[in-house]
Amino acid sequence: MRRQELTEQFNTPGHDYFLDPGDYDTEAEYQAEIADELEIRDYYTEKTVFWVPQLARWQILRDNATLAPGTGIKIKNGKPHTFRSVGRLIDDALEAIEQDNPKLKGVLNKSYGHLQIDQSKLIELINLLSEIPFTHDTLQSKDILGHVYEYFLGQFALAEGKKGGQFYTPKSIVSLIVEMLQPFRGRVYDPAMGSGGFFVQSERFIKAHGGSLGSVSIYGQEYNHTTWQLAAMNMVIRGLDFNFGKEPANTFTNDQHPDLRADTIMANQPFNMKEWNTGVSDDDPRWQYGRPPTNNANFAWLQHMLYHLAPNGSMGLLLANGSMSSNTNTEGQIRKALIENNLVECMVALPGQLFTNTQIPACIWFLTRNKKARNSFRDRSGEVLFIDARNLGYMKDRVLRDFKKEEIDKIAGAFHAWRKGEGYADEAGFCMSATIDKISQHDHVLTPGRYVGAAEAEEDGEPFADKMARLTARLSGQFNESAKLEEQIKQNLAGLGYKI
Numbered sequence: 001m002r003r004q005e006l007t008e009q010f011n012t013p014g015h016d017y018f019l020d021p022g023d024y025d026t027e028a029e030y031q032a033e034i035a036d037e038l039e040i041r042d043y044y045t046e047k048t049v050f051w052v053p054q055l056a057r058w059q060i061l062r063d064n065a066t067l068a069p070g071t072g073i074k075i076k077n078g079k080p081h082t083f084r085s086v087g088r089l090i091d092d093a094l095e096a097i098e099q100d101n102p103k104l105k106g107v108l109n110k111s112y113g114h115l116q117i118d119q120s121k122l123i124e125l126i127n128l129l130s131e132i133p134f135t136h137d138t139l140q141s142k143d144i145l146g147h148v149y150e151y152f153l154g155q156f157a158l159a160e161g162k163k164g165g166q167f168y169t170p171k172s173i174v175s176l177i178v179e180m181l182q183p184f185r186g187r188v189y190d191p192a193m194g195s196g197g198f199f200v201q202s203e204r205f206i207k208a209h210g211g212s213l214g215s216v217s218i219y220g221q222e223y224n225h226t227t228w229q230l231a232a233m234n235m236v237i238r239g240l241d242f243n244f245g246k247e248p249a250n251t252f253t254n255d256q257h258p259d260l261r262a263d264t265i266m267a268n269q270p271f272n273m274k275e276w277n278t279g280v281s282d283d284d285p286r287w288q289y290g291r292p293p294t295n296n297a298n299f300a301w302l303q304h305m306l307y308h309l310a311p312n313g314s315m316g317l318l319l320a321n322g323s324m325s326s327n328t329n330t331e332g333q334i335r336k337a338l339i340e341n342n343l344v345e346c347m348v349a350l351p352g353q354l355f356t357n358t359q360i361p362a363c364i365w366f367l368t369r370n371k372k373a374r375n376s377f378r379d380r381s382g383e384v385l386f387i388d389a390r391n392l393g394y395m396k397d398r399v400l401r402d403f404k405k406e407e408i409d410k411i412a413g414a415f416h417a418w419r420k421g422e423g424y425a426d427e428a429g430f431c432m433s434a435t436i437d438k439i440s441q442h443d444h445v446l447t448p449g450r451y452v453g454a455a456e457a458e459e460d461g462e463p464f465a466d467k468m469a470r471l472t473a474r475l476s477g478q479f480n481e482s483a484k485l486e487e488q489i490k491q492n493l494a495g496l497g498y499k500i
Helices: 001-009 026-037 058-064 085-100 119-130 144-166 171-183 197-208 225-236 298-307 331-340 405-420 436-441 466-497
Strands: 185-189 215-220 263-268 309-320 344-349 360-369 383-388 431-435
Touching: 001 026, 001 144, 058 085, 058 119, 085 119, 085 263, 144 436, 171 197, 171 263, 171 309, 171 360, 171 405, 185 197, 185 309, 197 215, 197 225, 197 263, 298 309, 298 331, 331 436, 344 405, 383 436, 405 431, 431 436
Parallel strands: 185 215, 185 263, 263 309, 344 383
Antiparallel strands: 309 360, 344 360, 383 431
8 A cells, every 4th residue: 555545545435544525624624634644654554565754755855955964854743854965864764764664773774974975976866766757657566666676676687697696586487486386375485585586476476366465474594795685675665574584694504594494485596506514514404315515505405495394385496407417426315315205396497598697507496395185285295297398488688588477377387287186287398297216217317308208299281202302302402502602612712813
């Protein structure tokens, strides 16, 4: 709910918030009452809408950025406020936000008044942003602030290149994992959360399906301090409650949620991370299925998540393709143990060029602690679903590939149909349900291409003999054309004094 929506409700007869103009002596009194009501914080917080205190509102920044230093500005129901620079004005606005939103305490960078920044440039930036019409009609979105925030995260990821992947996972991949796991309720956890993209998409999924945000608890961890700040802000502007630990920290050496058992875990952690285990014990209780090798953290991440997974929980994580087949050090043994303990539920092979920060081919592992029949799920014990999505997606520009919504629906739909046993069928070249016995015959390799096979070629109706004759005639003609071109090149070279 935004101020515009709330104002409409104050003017709508029959609504709980309706203010009857007939109860006021003048129109001015009526409008003044609405203005006062709009400043009641509870109207917003009860709808999990980010509340911005008056001192931090854009109009205050815009109207006072060009005033002379030391000028007093009157804040309604507050004291006159003076500022020494535009940077200090911004710092005071951020301070007001922190005071009104305890979850952001120590998160925002309140240093614009101390940085060596040309104040005229800050004024220019404020004026430039003020020209953007942030209205519902313009963006076709009620979540305007979140929409803008996500846009800039994506643009920063592109600009940063490889480093951008530290805080941003492409939206289509996040959407795919969320659509497959469907985190309607319970504890949702991401141990390498970046800027919190999985949590934002989970919120959208819940809203789109008529669920309640209050039924989900968000837990996350992030090592990079700046990225940790971005994630916290990403949650607060959407009115989402969260627990990101006391501080940014290394997931392996300083677990911020040691006792957490999550119902849903989703992550895009660093691929093939080396020297991850400094300060980590060889007999750490997380390594239940084998100690991960020092030169690759893939199975350390996977087992860390399994350790935090609730008895009926499910998880999905992105890993480099090598994780599906590598036998280096203990990786093959760990993968075999995961399969034989009935933990692997689905493997999805992804197309290339989906990421801004790496060209390493990737896949998605989906694991669960309970494949037994429960709720609407059938018993999938002893089975694994393989999905080969390498031929899906489209090039949205010269370097990046993306999924269409219908492609996400196709992948997620196959998974849900297989889980429920309703309407699923193997499709050559796309999906296949394989038994653990069959997987063991393939040395516990989990590459989907080994199982789904090739798609059947469509018959074109042309008899084989006719097709062979036509193609042979075309090839003969191309040979003749090649011979003519070769002779022409020789003649041209001879004319230049070269002999071949």
